[in-house]
Amino acid sequence: MYKGILHTHYLVVTLFLLIYAIKTVLLLSNKNDLLTTFSKKTKLFEIIVSFLFLGTGIYLTTQLPLGGKFDYLFWIKLMMVFGSIPIAVIGFRKHNKLLAAISLLLITGAFGLAEVYHKRKAIPKDTIEIASNDGKTLYENNCKLCHGSDGKLGMAGAKDISVTVLDVEAIKTIIMHGKNAMPAAAVNDVQANAIAEYVNTNIKGH
Ligand code: HEC
Structure with missing residues (x-):
């Protein structure tokens, strides 16, 4: 069960990042029409992916042993994920390139951090x-x-x-x-x- 959810989480996070990255690239390269079309076409898919992303994330958090050694990394990751959402919403709505880029950077950073968190072996x-x-x-x-x-x-x-x-x-x-x-x-x-x-x-x- 845990492993299945973990793998699902990885998959939906990757898809989420992909959609996000495409949208940011379109915005940054001034392809606003394409961005609108892409956003419309992927809307339902994006909603499903976002729900799965959050759902699996919440489940995995409830399974996390509290007081673990990597807790601080985990909380930084969580703050980055939740911080990037409002920035992305505003960034895409106002077609603000800087905000969209910051948001993508934050969420990609969180993804990288999650990898470090996961792969990191024993503390020296x-x-x-x-x-x-x-x-x-x-x-x-x-x-x-x-x-x-x-x-x-x-x-x-x-x-x-x-x-x-x-x-x-x-x-x-x-x-x-x-x-x-x-x-x-x-x-x-x-x-x-x-x-x-x-x-x-x-x-x-x-
Ligand atoms: C972060 C949670 C976590 C901590 C902390 C942890 N384990 Fe584990 N342990 C696991 C998981 C998950 C597995 C299953 C690994 C697998 O086979 O996929 C496991 C598997 C094992 C197994 C293999 C059991 C079997 O029959 O295959 C042993 C033995 C074990 N752990 C001992 C320990 C010992 C001893 C410690 C402390 C030094 C420890 N674990 C700390 C999560 C943990």
């Missing part, structure tokens, strides 16, 4: 505040948000790790490198090992 090791090497503490700090204390929470599409069949090594690899929607944890080798051991003995099979 020396920024880790937690000095602890205790598996339980590390688990609570790095994994509980998505997996819950018992491993069953399933936030942000997280798998139920109480039923995992992975061994310590495989769990450690996922912790260090992440997997699909799961980001790599900002922990060193010893810490990753401690978490993997903790998951293997206290969560797996419980």
Whole structure:
């Protein structure tokens, strides 16, 4: 479910950006008649895409573990998206090139930020505040948000790790490198090992 919505979100955001970019290019190159025709022809499509964009975005936000490490990027992204909308509306209505360009820049920036947010792997090791090497503490700090204390929470599409069949090594690899929607944890080798051991003995099979 989560993954499907995530992919739909990416698709509609891309379509949304495409429509937007075409309209901005037409406006910037003074092709006002073409812009009017294009806007009319794509109106219904644009409404559908916008609805899907917002709907999937809202759903994904509700699935976001609060207090995650990348929260600030997420909020900047959200502000950029919502900031660009009124600017675009005014820009296109008044045929103001500067506003239209700013708006496209904002929304493209938000898209780029979302990519960074998604692709970004672990924070550099020396920024880790937690000095602890205790598996339980590390688990609570790095994994509980998505997996819950018992491993069953399933936030942000997280798998139920109480039923995992992975061994310590495989769990450690996922912790260090992440997997699909799961980001790599900002922990060193010893810490990753401690978490993997903790998951293997206290969560797996419980
Ligand atoms: C941002 C949410 C998030 C956080 C934080 C997170 N995970 Fe995950 N985890 C996921 C998702 C999503 C998957 C499913 C990945 C896939 O297979 O597509 C997953 C999968 C796993 C799996 C694989 C389970 C299986 O049987 O395939 C393990 C093990 C795991 N996580 C352990 C951890 C541990 C340990 C931590 C803490 C260091 C952690 N996760 C932190 C989201 C998260």
